[in-house]
Amino acid sequence: MGSEQDSPVTLPTPVTPAGRDALDAMLRHPGRAVIALDFDGTLAPIVPDPEQARAHPDAVAALAALAPKVASVAVITGRPADVAVRYGGFAGVPGLEHLTVLGHYGAERWDAATGTVSAPPPHPGVTAVRDELPGLLAGMAGMAGMAGMGAWIEDKGRAVAVHTRRADDPQAMFEALRAPLGELATRHGLIVEPGRLVLELRPPGMDKGVALRDYLREVSAESVLYAGDDLGDLPAFATLEKLRTEGTPGLLVCSGSTEVTELSERADVVVDGPQGVVALLVSIAECL
Numbered sequence: 001m002g003s004e005q006d007s008p009v010t011l012p013t014p015v016t017p018a019g020r021d022a023l024d025a026m027l028r029h030p031g032r033a034v035i036a037l038d039f040d041g042t043l044a045p046i047v048p049d050p051e052q053a054r055a056h057p058d059a060v061a062a063l064a065a066l067a068p069k070v071a072s073v074a075v076i077t078g079r080p081a082d083v084a085v086r087y088g089g090f091a092g093v094p095g096l097e098h099l100t101v102l103g104h105y106g107a108e109r110w111d112a113a114t115g116t117v118s119a120p121p122p123h124p125g126v127t128a129v130r131d132e133l134p135g136l137l138a139g140m141a142g143m144a145g146m147a148g149m150g151a152w153i154e155d156k157g158r159a160v161a162v163h164t165r166r167a168d169d170p171q172a173m174f175e176a177l178r179a180p181l182g183e184l185a186t187r188h189g190l191i192v193e194p195g196r197l198v199l200e201l202r203p204p205g206m207d208k209g210v211a212l213r214d215y216l217r218e219v220s221a222e223s224v225l226y227a228g229d230d231l232g233d234l235p236a237f238a239t240l241e242k243l244r245t246e247g248t249p250g251l252l253v254c255s256g257s258t259e260v261t262e263l264s265e266r267a268d269v270v271v272d273g274p275q276g277v278v279a280l281l282v283s284i285a286e287c288l
């Protein structure tokens, strides 16, 4: 706790009894608590150009202050693990020596302790999609209403994403691309992962729920906080909801945005984007 001169630490009150129990359990036994966080929209503010996304300026310090006080901290992201590490500034940070980054929705793993990324072999469908996608988008640009489409391809290595945030009408472009990208993905054995003005074509078989569940088993978590902002975080919320029914306290935190409301409806705590997430992490660290 802070000294008498410090302003008092304000922790949010979770709106559900299960959320309040989880926060309680974390504060009582922090050494058995796991903190897991999404990257874009949760630790990093959303920006128009995905290559310019960086962790909130105070995020790394907040994580580094909290990590030594809890069992473990993990970042679970749709980004390739090495990209999240780079954009997050997570490598070589005192306090984050045991940080784990699960990339590509858990298919990849980076551990600060080794500084290496482990990953499965690439899915052949990604190569095929990478080759066909520019032609498909060019064909659509010629269609009525699609001139100057403004869709941008992010080559993620093990997946390919099409972003519409910089299109003239981002939401209309997103909706127009759903069906053709779905067909393309299916034809090559991939799935479409929708996100905040992005449609990603990626291999099936892994999601943040599976990644989180496996990680929590590995570290023998006795309480968990998960924070996310996007549709890809819903499986992680579902994992926590299931764990709660089995007796493991879990706190569902939504990094709120006007773009995605599905998470806020299920969350125990809604904070104001990455700035709110950082404030929450700081408050928890100060309470421990």
Ligand SMILES: O=P(O)(O)OC[C@H]1O[C@H](O[C@H]2O[C@H](CO)[C@@H](O)[C@H](O)[C@H]2O)[C@H](O)[C@@H](O)[C@@H]1O
Residues within 6 Å of the ligand: 038, 039, 040, 041, 045, 046, 047, 048, 049, 050, 051, 053, 076, 077, 078, 079, 154, 156, 161, 163, 165, 195, 196, 197, 198, 200, 230, 232
């Ligand atoms: O699981 P996450 O860490 O949340 O990653 C999800 C996707 O995030 C990125 O896209 C999003 O952030 C961009 C930068 O702020 C933004 O421009 C875009 O509209 C968002 O969808 C990233 O580019 C994707 O690869 C991630 O899968």
